[in-house]
Amino acid sequence: EQIRQFAPAVVALDGDIQPGSIALPDSQILHGADGLLALATLPDADLIVIATSGHAAIRPTLAAIAAGKEVALANKETIVCAGEIVTAAARARDAVIRPIDSEHSALWQALLSARGAASVQRLIITGSGGPFRTLSLDEMARVTPEQALKHPTWPNMGGKITIDSASLMNKGLEVIEAHWLFDVPFDRIAVLIHPQSVVHGLIEWNDGAIVAQLGLPDMRLPIAYALTYPDRADLPFPRLDLTAASGLTFAEPDPQRFPCLRIAYEAGRAGGLYPTILSAADEEAVMAFLHGKIAFTAIPALLEAILAAYSESVAVTVENIEAADRWARAEAQAYVAAHARHS
Numbered sequence: 001e002q003i004r005q006f007a008p009a010v011v012a013l014d015g016d017i018q019p020g021s022i023a024l025p026d027s028q029i030l031h032g033a034d035g036l037l038a039l040a041t042l043p044d045a046d047l048i049v050i051a052t053s054g055h056a057a058i059r060p061t062l063a064a065i066a067a068g069k070e071v072a073l074a075n076k077e078t079i080v081c082a083g084e085i086v087t088a089a090a091r092a093r094d095a096v097i098r099p100i101d102s103e104h105s106a107l108w109q110a111l112l113s114a115r116g117a118a119s120v121q122r123l124i125i126t127g128s129g130g131p132f133r134t135l136s137l138d139e140m141a142r143v144t145p146e147q148a149l150k151h152p153t154w155p156n157m158g159g160k161i162t163i164d165s166a167s168l169m170n171k172g173l174e175v176i177e178a179h180w181l182f183d184v185p186f187d188r189i190a191v192l193i194h195p196q197s198v199v200h201g202l203i204e205w206n207d208g209a210i211v212a213q214l215g216l217p218d219m220r221l222p223i224a225y226a227l228t229y230p231d232r233a234d235l236p237f238p239r240l241d242l243t244a245a246s247g248l249t250f251a252e253p254d255p256q257r258f259p260c261l262r263i264a265y266e267a268g269r270a271g272g273l274y275p276t277i278l279s280a281a282d283e284e285a286v287m288a289f290l291h292g293k294i295a296f297t298a299i300p301a302l303l304e305a306i307l308a309a310y311s312e313s314v315a316v317t318v319e320n321i322e323a324a325d326r327w328a329r330a331e332a333q334a335y336v337a338a339h340a341r342h343s
Contacts, residue, residue: 072226074100083180105222106201106213130166172264284332
């Protein structure tokens with residue numbers, strides 16, 4: 001339907017769809033990983049928006065940077081798992097990676113008010129706290145997937161990211177991303193719970209000043225800024241009414257009720273392939289929870305078990321990331337099988 005509506009010059013498809021199997025406009029049809037690489041290096045394209053899911057985005061991102069393209073990035077795994085090599089490639093070409101995620105877009109915009117990260121005291125990432133921020137541990141152990149999928153301020157995000165929001169794993173992954181995107185140490189990246197989702201990110205400078213980016217919880221704004229940077233488009237979207245935004249609150253996350261945030265910090269500091277192990281194991285844990293196989297509070301236990309079982313020390317390469325991902329998924333699936341709840 002999208003191909004018919006927009007009639008792009010070139011399309012890359014995954015799966016079993018073959019040319020001629022459905023009626024399409026006069027588009028060039030490519031397939032699979034090679035198709036993504038072709039799109040990422042298309043001579044006529046000056047800006048490459050990376051919005052695929054999973055590790056499929058890593059090779060196209062590196063190819064786009066190597067081809068001298070501007071890159072706008074909406075894929076978490078590219079920076080969480082391959083941040084070391086992706087940011088090194090971008091630095092080598094003096095390229096700017098334009099973050100599309102709302103929190104990193106906010107930090108990026110705030111950082112533009114100074115000359116660089118050297119003057120940064122702290123990066124502050126905000127999060128709504130998800131639907132369970134006021135529940136006790138006992139109550140959290142009994143929550144259902146249906147309850148977890150009801151995000152209070154960001155609807156329609158999809159199952160995986162909504163569950164990560166409920167466990168604060170999404171904030172942990174964003175901390176790892178911020179470390180690589182902005183070259184700031186982990187001990188200078190903080191997370192604050194901000195239920196209203198109006199302040200998306202803050203920079204605390206070394207002189208004590210704090211610069212924040214505010215806006216409605218609407219992904220169209222960071223997407224548009226990534227597309228038009230360094231300009232700003234005149235967007236016909238609803239605007240934040242400051243007179244109606246009173247009562248903005250902030251709080252420290254509770255490490256006892258949200259251990260996933262601590263686990264992500266630990267994996268990020270460990271570096272190497274540990275963020276890949278974390279990312280892959282978390283995806284398997286979330287799927288197991290959504291299918292009723294484990295409790296919500298079992299997610300962090302699974303993550304700690306898989307991270308503790310990993311001991312290899314190898315270079316961060318695309319091949320090693322893919323191998324670590326396969327290992328972590330197999331280990332996580334075995335853990336779920338051994339600890340699955342029985343109805």
